[in-house]
Amino acid sequence: MTPTKPCRTVALAGNPNVGKSTVFNGLTGLRQHTGNWPGKTVETATGQFQTPGGCYILVDLPGTYSLLAHSAEEEVARDYLCSNAADAVIVVCDATCLERNLNLVLQIIELAPDRPMLVCLNLMDEAARKGIALSPEALSRALGLPVVGLSARRPRELARLTAALDALIAPPAAPTLPRYPDDIEAAIAAEMAAASCPRRQALLTLSHDPAYTDRIAAALIAQAESIAHAACAAPGCGYAPADRRIDRIVTGRFTAYPVMLVLLAGILWLTVQGANYPSAWLSSLFGVLEELLSRGLSAIGAPAWLRSLLGEGILRTLGQVVSVMLPPMAIFFPLFTLLEDAGFLPRIAYNLDRPFCACRACGKQALTMCMGFGCNAVGVSGCRIIDSPRERLLAQLTNSLVPCNGRFPTLIALITLFLVGGGGRWDGLAAALWLTAFILLGILATFGMTRLLSASLLRGMPSAFTLELPPYRPPKLGQVLVRSVLDRTLFVLGRAAAVAAPAGLLIWLLANCSFGGTSLLGHLAAFLDPAARLIGLDGVILLGFILGTPANEIVLPIIVMTYAAEGQMDGALSLDALRPLLTAHGWDAGRALCVMLFSLFHWPCATTLLTVRRETGSWRQTALAAALPTALGVAVCAAVNLLFHLMV
Amino acid sequence: MQKRSLCDLAPGERGTVTALTADAGMRRRLLDIGFIPGTPVTCIGRSPFGDPAAYLIRGTVIAIRKKDGRTVRLDREANRP
Numbered sequence: 001m002t003p004t005k006p007c008r009t010v011a012l013a014g015n016p017n018v019g020k021s022t023v024f025n026g027l028t029g030l031r032q033h034t035g036n037w038p039g040k041t042v043e044t045a046t047g048q049f050q051t052p053g054g055c056y057i058l059v060d061l062p063g064t065y066s067l068l069a070h071s072a073e074e075e076v077a078r079d080y081l082c083s084n085a086a087d088a089v090i091v092v093c094d095a096t097c098l099e100r101n102l103n104l105v106l107q108i109i110e111l112a113p114d115r116p117m118l119v120c121l122n123l124m125d126e127a128a129r130k131g132i133a134l135s136p137e138a139l140s141r142a143l144g145l146p147v148v149g150l151s152a153r154r155p156r157e158l159a160r161l162t163a164a165l166d167a168l169i170a171p172p173a174a175p176t177l178p179r180y181p182d183d184i185e186a187a188i189a190a191e192m193a194a195a196s197c198p199r200r201q202a203l204l205t206l207s208h209d210p211a212y213t214d215r216i217a218a219a220l221i222a223q224a225e226s227i228a229h230a231a232c233a234a235p236g237c238g239y240a241p242a243d244r245r246i247d248r249i250v251t252g253r254f255t256a257y258p259v260m261l262v263l264l265a266g267i268l269w270l271t272v273q274g275a276n277y278p279s280a281w282l283s284s285l286f287g288v289l290e291e292l293l294s295r296g297l298s299a300i301g302a303p304a305w306l307r308s309l310l311g312e313g314i315l316r317t318l319g320q321v322v323s324v325m326l327p328p329m330a331i332f333f334p335l336f337t338l339l340e341d342a343g344f345l346p347r348i349a350y351n352l353d354r355p356f357c358a359c360r361a362c363g364k365q366a367l368t369m370c371m372g373f374g375c376n377a378v379g380v381s382g383c384r385i386i387d388s389p390r391e392r393l394l395a396q397l398t399n400s401l402v403p404c405n406g407r408f409p410t411l412i413a414l415i416t417l418f419l420v421g422g423g424g425r426w427d428g429l430a431a432a433l434w435l436t437a438f439i440l441l442g443i444l445a446t447f448g449m450t451r452l453l454s455a456s457l458l459r460g461m462p463s464a465f466t467l468e469l470p471p472y473r474p475p476k477l478g479q480v481l482v483r484s485v486l487d488r489t490l491f492v493l494g495r496a497a498a499v500a501a502p503a504g505l506l507i508w509l510l511a512n513c514s515f516g517g518t519s520l521l522g523h524l525a526a527f528l529d530p531a532a533r534l535i536g537l538d539g540v541i542l543l544g545f546i547l548g549t550p551a552n553e554i555v556l557p558i559i560v561m562t563y564a565a566e567g568q569m570d571g572a573l574s575l576d577a578l579r580p581l582l583t584a585h586g587w588d589a590g591r592a593l594c595v596m597l598f599s600l601f602h603w604p605c606a607t608t609l610l611t612v613r614r615e616t617g618s619w620r621q622t623a624l625a626a627a628l629p630t631a632l633g634v635a636v637c638a639a640v641n642l643l644f645h646l647m648v
Numbered sequence: 649m650q651k652r653s654l655c656d657l658a659p660g661e662r663g664t665v666t667a668l669t670a671d672a673g674m675r676r677r678l679l680d681i682g683f684i685p686g687t688p689v690t691c692i693g694r695s696p697f698g699d700p701a702a703y704l705i706r707g708t709v710i711a712i713r714k715k716d717g718r719t720v721r722l723d724r725e726a727n728r729p
Contacts, residue, residue, distance in 0.1 A: 066680035097707030100682050214668065217679035221687075239692055239704050247693060247702075256696040350711050354697035357713065363700070464674040464716050466681060469702055469709040 007048065007055040009085060010165065013077060013108060014092035015101050016063035017470040019122045021045075022152040023092050024060045025479060027162070044076075053166025059086065065100070067107045068207045068217075071387055081111050082200070088116040088168055090161075095127035095134050095149065096471065098232065102224035105143065106178045111200050114171045120161055121149040126471065130240055132232065139231035144175040153476055176227065180219045184212060243471050250344070256351045263344075264439065267335050269432035272412055275327035282326065286319025305512075313508025314501050320557040321500040322493070324409040329489045332405060333374055337484040341475035345370065349467055357462050359447050360454035362391040364467065369395075369402055369446055373439070376400045376608040380615055388463040396612055397625045398449045400604035401632075402442040406496065406552035410599050411438055413556060417579050418592035442600055449628060457624075495607055499550035507547060507558055521562050535634055536594030536641030538586065545598065550606045555599065590644035594637045601633030652724055654703065655717035657691035663722035664688050670719035682706040683720055 014020040028047025045060040061080055062073035081089065091108055093101035098121075105119060121136055136149035148164045150157035180188070184206070191202035206212045249255045290311045297307045339345060345367055353363025364386050372379030379399040386392040403411060415434045420427050454460065510521040518526075521543070528546075529539030540562045548555035560578065563585050582592075603609070603626040613622045657663055665687045668675055682705050683689075690704040700713040712720075 066676075068676065068680070100706045100708055103680070103682070210672070213672075213675065214679065214684070217676075218684040221679075221682055221684050239690075239709055243709075244692070251693060251695055251702075253694075253696050253698075346711075350695050350700065350702070353700050353711070353713070354695060357699075363711075462713075462715075464670075464677065465700065465711075465713050466677055466716070467700070467711040469711055471709075 007057045008087045009057045009059060011059045011061055011080060011086035011089045012092065013061045013081065013089060013104065014063055015065055015094065015104060017468055018063070018092050018094035018101065019152050020060065020063055020092045022476075022479070023090075023120060023122060023158070023161070024058060026152050026155055026158045027056075028058055049162075051162040051166050053162075056165065064104065066104060067111070068204065072384075078111075081108060086115070088118065088165070090118050090120050090165070092120045092122050092152075095121050095123045096130055096132060098134065098139075099221075099224050099228040102143075102227050103220055105145075106176075106220055106224060109143075109145070109175045110178055110203065113175050113177055116168045116171055117145055117175070118161075118164055118168050119143065119145055119147045120152075121147055122152050124149045125151040125153070126473070131234060133234040134232055136231075139227070142176065142227045142230040145172050176223075178220055178223050180216065184215060184219065187212065240471060246472055247347070247469075250347050251351055260348060260351065261436070263339075265432055265436045267332065268435050268439070269429065270335065271328050271331045271408070272432050272435065273428045274331045275412075278327040278330075279323050282323035283319065286315065286323060290315050290319070308512070309505070309508055314504040317504030317507065317554060317557060317561075318497060318500045321496050321551065321553045324413075324557070325406065325496055325553045326489075326493055328408055328412075329374075329405050329493065330485065332408075333484040333489050334481055336370070336374055337480045338475050338477075341473065341480055343470050343472045346467060346469050350469060353465065353467070355447060356450070357465075359451040360460060360462050361394045361450045362386050362388065362462060362465060364465075365391070365395040365398075365446075365450070368399060369443065372399045372402045372404060374405055376402075376404045376604055377611040379404075380608055380611045383615065390458050390460045391463060393616065393621065394450050394453055394458055396615060397453065397621065397628060398446045400608055400625070400629055401445045401449060401601065403439060403600055404552070404605075406605065407599050408435070409553060410556045411435055411596055413578070414592045414596050417582065418587070418589050438596065438600060445601065445632060449632065453628075496551045496553050499606070500554055503547065503550055503554055503558075507561060510547075511562065525562065534641070535598065535637035536591055536644070537598060537637070538591075540585070541595055541598075545602055548605075549603065552599070552605050590641070590648075593644075594640055597640060598633045598637050601629045601636060603627075603630050652722055653718045654689065654691075654712065654720035654722060655701065655714045657689070657701075657703075657722075657724070659691050659693050659701075661724065662688060662690045663724045665720060665722050667721040668719060669721065670716065674716055674719065678716075678720065681708070681710055689720075689722065 012020060012024055024045060024047065027049050029049070044062075047058050047060075049056055049058065059080070061077040064071075064074045064077050067074055067078040067081070080086065089108060091101075091105050093105065109117065119139070121134065121139065124134065127134055134149065136147040140147040146164050146168060148161050150160055152158060179185070187206055188199060188202045191197070191205055192199060195202065195205070197205075203216070207216045250259055252259075293315060294307050294311050297310065348370060349363045349366045352366035356363050356365050365383075367385065368379045368382045370379075371382045376399050379402075380396050383392045383395040383399070386395055412431065412435060415431050416427070419434050420430045424430075507521070510524070511519050513520050514522075516523075525539035525543045527539065528542045532539050532542040541559055543562065544555045544559035547558050560581065563581055604612070609622055609626060612625045613619060616622065652663065654663070665683050665685055667685060668678055668683060670678055687705060692702050692704050692709060694701040695711070700711045701717065702709050702711050
């Protein structure tokens, strides 16, 4: 047994889209956690791993092209690398565009030339496919640093990286320090003397001086270029013909929008169709559990009210949330992650930048909108990828206008019950098309609201925009499943379940405490009824939306439970049992449509609101994020209601 | 030699960067991507509405809007000696 040594801290740096997270996940496996950098809204991930040589704490720095600019990511990366927190640095480089990556490597060497450092030349397989012949040995000689060439997608190859890391104890003997033209070197020396600061500080100051900005950048890139040439025998072509063919369709003038639409409808169809069976299965499983719980409780002599509270109150609500939510999420999130990994999402931002730009916003809002389909809270925190504060706020405030996974089940159930004819073989497809229509309406509302805000509260013009379109890559199925199930599905489900149980308790209490012969739930619903009728709902439905604020998934279950408490319902909850129950309470296609529209446009769930608060730091913006969609929903529902009344 | 800007490149055309006229923030970003004088750039396509367009520079494909592309001055390959 060797005595346990303290873990060494290793920073993982690199450009965006170079497979840095593949390296990170490959090294740390599941022993990682994500959080925020203190005081900054930039995601951080740290993880631990063990090698024959010892134990390491790996800190995943945000992906950046350079360390000299002003974005939050670059500041975080620069500050971390300047501090002495890391014992060593691994810079992950993309072998297919080495030159641009070396720019960052040189900057990191420059920050701390005497810190152990290692270059991980990733995506060697992709480079080989593109005809790029690279020599890690030649690169190592040119840089004066150890270089490991590998493909992080193949876990076996990571062993060479950990071996190199174990060998990395001493600082590099002679790293290649960037040299600048003589007059810049003189200016650096003068600045060092004048401000009595280290070279890296003097360089940073000078790089923000317009007289030097371009020439410092040019000198770095010129050196990156010559080092890349030394390591590269055949340059290959940067843009693979296969990518060109895919892009011609995915971003083509006439094909781009149909392709995106088919993709969206396809994903929704898979989600709707695929979720049916596991949903029914989970629902009956919870029915059995409720039965068992009830029997167990009566066996130990628990009073009837407690059995009802635990069984019909808490467990049933939990069961409804889990059985309604889990299957669609477990299908949607992996599919979405698949698209993300394959490189499709940046193309969607590219295709939609022009419309967003016309709304005075940023094309990257298309990405946060897509994340919103999964979970609006995730979408709102995703808005960090948008650099301009004004455009970020636009994206945050409008995110909940697209339906999230918590609202899909409500939409799907009502579409199946009221909008699609019963039992035909094309019902699944028709339901998916209806759902796509609702989503398109949400997207349209996003554009409209964004434009409206740009013309009123958040006036301004679109800022500069650069977006990398990474090469298409076959996604790694195993990793996609693990990541989407762990990071997204379980996270969202856990949150919903944590909310569902107390909400179930509250609703049970409201339903079972009564005065004057009517339950509290009934009193509240009666109070809300007149207002609700104006927008085509009824008091129970509006109450359902209010009580469902903690998690939108439970809106429909609450409504059903309230109706059922009025003495209509027996047995398990299924779609077939729902139709007579709802029609008995005055539901028709018009009301169902209003409920769906209100589900699409109303205040975001509590988690999303808290996320808006955290991201913007302002209650005012949070209130705005709630008020905007609600106002839209009230207006739309009132109009639809009026229309139906005029028609009938 | 005919002076042109990035957004004048048609898909498939190549040019060489000669100068940047962007303001500080965008300039920094363009420099980091590698838009320095002497760098070859190829336009590889436009988005469905014609703006932004995608450019191949130093092995990477970057989308840039017309408004920003105008600040990158370049020589068209065909006009080079």
